[in-house]
Amino acid sequence: MITKEATKAAPAPAHVTADPTRPLKAGRNWDEVPRRHIYLPLSIYLVFTLIPFYWILLFALRPAGSTSLVPWPMTFDHFEKVWTDRSFGTYFQNSVLVGVATLLMTTLVALAGGYALARFDFRVKKAFMLALLCSQFVPGALLLVPLFEIFAELKMINSLGSVIIAETVFQLPLSMILISNFIKNVPYSLEEAAWVDGCNRLTAFRIVVLPLLRPGLIAVGSFAFVHSWNHFLFALMFLNNQSKQTIPVGLNTLMSADSVDLGALAAGGIIAAVPVVIVFAFIQKWLITGFSAGAVKG
Amino acid sequence: MAQAAAVAKPPAPPRRRRASATPRRLPYLLIAPAALLMLGFIAYPVISVFYYSLQNYNPTKPWRNGFAGFDNFVHAFTDDPVFWDTLTFSAKWVVVEVGLQLLFGLALALIVNQTFVGRGLGRAMVFSPWAVSGVLTSAIWVLLYNSQTGITRYLADMGIGSYGTSWLSDTSTVFPAAVVADLWRGVPFFAILILADLQSVSKDLYEAAEVDGASRVKQFWHITLPHLKDAIILSTLLRAVWEFNNVDLLYTLTGGGPAGETTTLPLYIANTSVDAHNFGYASALTAVAFVILLFCSMVYLRLSKFGGTDK
Numbered sequence: 001m002i003t004k005e006a007t008k009a010a011p012a013p014a015h016v017t018a019d020p021t022r023p024l025k026a027g028r029n030w031d032e033v034p035r036r037h038i039y040l041p042l043s044i045y046l047v048f049t050l051i052p053f054y055w056i057l058l059f060a061l062r063p064a065g066s067t068s069l070v071p072w073p074m075t076f077d078h079f080e081k082v083w084t085d086r087s088f089g090t091y092f093q094n095s096v097l098v099g100v101a102t103l104l105m106t107t108l109v110a111l112a113g114g115y116a117l118a119r120f121d122f123r124v125k126k127a128f129m130l131a132l133l134c135s136q137f138v139p140g141a142l143l144l145v146p147l148f149e150i151f152a153e154l155k156m157i158n159s160l161g162s163v164i165i166a167e168t169v170f171q172l173p174l175s176m177i178l179i180s181n182f183i184k185n186v187p188y189s190l191e192e193a194a195w196v197d198g199c200n201r202l203t204a205f206r207i208v209v210l211p212l213l214r215p216g217l218i219a220v221g222s223f224a225f226v227h228s229w230n231h232f233l234f235a236l237m238f239l240n241n242q243s244k245q246t247i248p249v250g251l252n253t254l255m256s257a258d259s260v261d262l263g264a265l266a267a268g269g270i271i272a273a274v275p276v277v278i279v280f281a282f283i284q285k286w287l288i289t290g291f292s293a294g295a296v297k298g
Numbered sequence: 299m300a301q302a303a304a305v306a307k308p309p310a311p312p313r314r315r316r317a318s319a320t321p322r323r324l325p326y327l328l329i330a331p332a333a334l335l336m337l338g339f340i341a342y343p344v345i346s347v348f349y350y351s352l353q354n355y356n357p358t359k360p361w362r363n364g365f366a367g368f369d370n371f372v373h374a375f376t377d378d379p380v381f382w383d384t385l386t387f388s389a390k391w392v393v394v395e396v397g398l399q400l401l402f403g404l405a406l407a408l409i410v411n412q413t414f415v416g417r418g419l420g421r422a423m424v425f426s427p428w429a430v431s432g433v434l435t436s437a438i439w440v441l442l443y444n445s446q447t448g449i450t451r452y453l454a455d456m457g458i459g460s461y462g463t464s465w466l467s468d469t470s471t472v473f474p475a476a477v478v479a480d481l482w483r484g485v486p487f488f489a490i491l492i493l494a495d496l497q498s499v500s501k502d503l504y505e506a507a508e509v510d511g512a513s514r515v516k517q518f519w520h521i522t523l524p525h526l527k528d529a530i531i532l533s534t535l536l537r538a539v540w541e542f543n544n545v546d547l548l549y550t551l552t553g554g555g556p557a558g559e560t561t562t563l564p565l566y567i568a569n570t571s572v573d574a575h576n577f578g579y580a581s582a583l584t585a586v587a588f589v590i591l592l593f594c595s596m597v598y599l600r601l602s603k604f605g606g607t608d609k
Contacts, residue, residue, distance in 0.1 A: 038414050052438045059441055109331045116328035135340050139543030141564050142584045145571045146343035169339040230431030232546045248433040252550050269437040276429045
């Protein structure tokens with residue numbers, strides 16, 4: 001259909017390659033899609049995407065018992081209640097702690113391992129890569145029982161450390177593969193030049209490689225944070241004490257109550273979403289570049 | 299002979315020499331933290347699952363604990379209809395979810411890859427549910443599906459459907475209801491990965507195709523899709539494994555109900571170990587799940603001849 005239009009515009013048939021009257025425009029191909037083919041499906045999909053978000057905002061902001069479809073009169077009662085009475089303040093602190101600690105541990109450990117994989121040939125490298133790939137298929141959910149026993153042995157049940165370790169371990173394989181791909185994209189000669197200038201390996205890495213890794217590290221780090229912020233099962237299993245629990249567990253408690261307080265649930269949901277939304281607003285640009293640079297195909 | 303080869307070989311190139319100025323142990327030191335963590339918290343638990351699968355092991359019934367041989371497996375395959383039900387449901391869940399997510403994700407990626415006014419905002423909004431957790435997705439859809447205050451009430455106000463419908467507690471509606479909730483969060487995953495891969499399609503190919511008079515549909519089939527092939531295969535596989543394993547959403551949205559209608563194998567395993575404390579049997583089921591995952595992954599990679607066309 002598009003080519004028909006193009007043919008009409010240019011008198012010569014489109015397959016005559018040497019037609020001098022045919023304007024040569026870079027990327028013209030992308031500009032020719034009719035607008036309605038973009039905006040119509042996009043709008044339909046956006047309705048599906050956004051209604052649920054609107055719904056939860058509505059419930060969080062309108063007074064209990066209201067059936068209005070606009071959150072007016074607006075109230076913040078649900079937020080106050082869920083933050084203090086339902087201990088979401090405490091859950092929030094715990095979740096932040098778990099998220100930040102997982103981010104730091106994952107990034108550091110994956111950076112070290114990723115550097116080794118990208119820059120050295122060593123004897124167990126193949127086996128190690130294979131282990132990384134295979135462990136992607138090992139579901140954390142299916143290892144709950146043995147993990148519980150390990151943490152019980154280590155006296156770490158009811159300590160946030162258990163969740164941090166478990167989250168980090170299951171983030172590591174993919175993070176390390178991604179980071180090693182990012183590092184491979186940085187020419188080795190840059191590092192070598194820095195050595196010639198008298199840097200040791202660590203300084204050269206810090207000054208030359210690290211700044212170039214920024215988009216990749218941001219993608220990997222935010223992944224680790226968001227995953228551990230969102231993840232539910234480990235916290236549910238390893239933390240029995242209410243003062244140690246995280247936000248997803250708190251949400252589940254609200255949902256599984258006998259009579260669900262919908263306003264509180266919605267407000268709790270918004271509290272759960274805010275940090276993630278902020279993280280993504282900041283990193284969106286880096287995310288696509290980070291992904292396409294590190295491409296999942298290794 | 300060996301000597302000759304040694305002589306013929308030039309001395310290690312300067313690049314290697316320089317690298318080895320740092321201790322030879324360095325790469326091992328660098329992977330040590332990751333290796334130790336993975337040995338302790340992935341490899342060891344996996345091995346212990348296989349060990350326990352051959353045991354009677356129930357902390358609440360210690361007098362029965364001990365070696366069980368293949369009893370757990372025999373019980374699962376011959377004497378446990380729930381196991382088969384959950385296995386069937388898992389398969390249905392994974393195929394439907396991954397298929398629809400791939401389809402919609404691909405379409406979305408193609409759309410937001412075009413140049414249009416408001417593209418940045420459009421992308422941000424389309425991708426946004428991806429960051430939302432399984433539990434929060436459940437919370438949102440619990441609000442939407444609620445029979446008193448949910449979307450059905452307003453639909454009923456407009457004359458569509460009837461009042462008091464609760465899609466999550468009716469065995470005939472719970473499956474599509476859960477599928478839609480998970481689609482809402484899952485489609486952006488494919489859209490993001492496919493969009494990332496679309497960035498690397500050379501524009502020249504499309505120009506050449508257009509010069510040759512290839513229609514847009516033909517361009518899609520002959521340029522875009524082959525280029526995306528590897529990314530699609532890999533993300534489909536990762537997603538299928540993920541959908542199979544992930545219990546967050548169904549655990550909190552339906553709890554596997556009503557009447558066990560939406561219990562996947564991992565959910566059944568979790569219930570068997572957490573509620574029934576039957577760790578031995580749960581381990582046997584886990585071992586079965588591992589084998590199934592491994593088998594399906596291998597078949598899938600073989601069938602799709604993953605990366606087979608390169609070099």
